[in-house]
Amino acid sequence: MWSFVSTWHFSAQATQAGMEILEKGGDAMDAAEAGIRLVESDPEVETVGKGGFLNAKGELELDAAVMDGNTLKTGAVCGVRGFEHPVTIARAVMERTRHNILIGTGAEEFAREMGIEECGMEALIAPNAVEVWKQNLGLGHDTIGAVVLDETGKMVAATSTSGASMKVPGRVGDSPIIGSGFYVESGVGGAVATGLGEDIMRTCCSFRTVDLMRAGLSPQAAVEQVVRTAHETIVKHGGKPDCIALVCMNAQGEWGAACNHQGFTYACANPDCPPKVVEVTPIIDKDA
Numbered sequence: 100m101w102s103f104v105s106t107w108h109f110s111a112q113a114t115q116a117g118m119e120i121l122e123k124g125g126d127a128m129d130a131a132e133a134g135i136r137l138v139e140s141d142p143e144v145e146t147v148g149k150g151g152f153l154n155a156k157g158e159l160e161l162d163a164a165v166m167d168g169n170t171l172k173t174g175a176v177c178g179v180r181g182f183e184h185p186v187t188i189a190r191a192v193m194e195r196t197r198h199n200i201l202i203g204t205g206a207e208e209f210a211r212e213m214g215i216e217e218c219g220m221e222a223l224i225a226p227n228a229v230e231v232w233k234q235n236l237g238l239g240h241d242t243i244g245a246v247v248l249d250e251t252g253k254m255v256a257a258t259s260t261s262g263a264s265m266k267v268p269g270r271v272g273d274s275p276i277i278g279s280g281f282y283v284e285s286g287v288g289g290a291v292a293t294g295l296g297e298d299i300m301r302t303c304c305s306f307r308t309v310d311l312m313r314a315g316l317s318p319q320a321a322v323e324q325v326v327r328t329a330h331e332t333i334v335k336h337g338g339k340p341d342c343i344a345l346v347c348m349n350a351q352g353e354w355g356a357a358c359n360h361q362g363f364t365y366a367c368a369n370p371d372c373p374p375k376v377v378e379v380t381p382i383i384d385k386d387a
Contacts, residue, residue, distance in 0.1 A: 102352030150225035151261025168254035168285035244291025272296020278306035295341035302329035318355030
């Protein structure tokens with residue numbers, strides 16, 4: 100059985116595209132990449148790819164990652180400029196190098212060597228993103244993250260984001276960091292995170308969710324325990340948690356989702372469930 104789950108309502112188009120590949124017996128990595136590329140190209144999505152939020156200098160820096168659950172190989176890029184599809188560069192890092200992460204100009208030079216299409220920065224920056232930057236608005240930090248299972252049992256995780264709006268140039272959040280923004284192991288499960296990367300990184304949310312599924316917890320029980328523990332741990336050590344949200348899937352294609360704030364949604368599909376968007380009720384509220 101195949102299954103596809105991804106963060107936020109805007110990933111519905113990614114879920115649909117991935118489903119069309121999986122229904123034909125296609126590969127989980129192909130489905131994840133194809134779906135995320137659609138979102139990266141959508142200027143209406145303000146937190147991913149083309150049209151994404153700008154950093155404090157008015158520049159668009161993109162991060163992305165992929166992970167193959169069969170091999171545990173991963174590829175990630177951080178701070179990429181001038182490329183519409185960082186997820187494709189991340190996949191090339193995984194498949195064509197012996198490294199896990201490439202950053203900045205190194206990632207861009209590698210992408211050119213791989214023949215990945217480059218475009219001018221002007222083509223990637225939307226007028227709305229410029230207006231947000233001019234007004235110095237720190238509005239968002241959302242990520243598209245997907246966990247995908249194909250008919251062979253292979254599982255994949257993938258992420259893409261423009262990062263927090265008005266971030267310090269060079270800032271990297273959780274999305275391209277293995278164990279924090281994503282993790283997957285075929286035969287066990289996968290998880291992806293979205294929210295404020297700093298909080299998600301310091302509580303290693305994605306790996307912990309997968310490890311709890313390995314221990315026998317259902318996806319929903321695992322993800323709820325991780326979000327609650329992450330939130331409460333930050334509070335315990337004197338912090339004030341920001342947004343933390345995750346979706347996950349086990350090796351049977353069952354998914355779960357949890358968050359500590361209002362408004363989080365995810366998209367999902369499998370042979371028994373046509374593509375749909377689900378709003379998640381917070382298990383603990385950061386604003387309470």
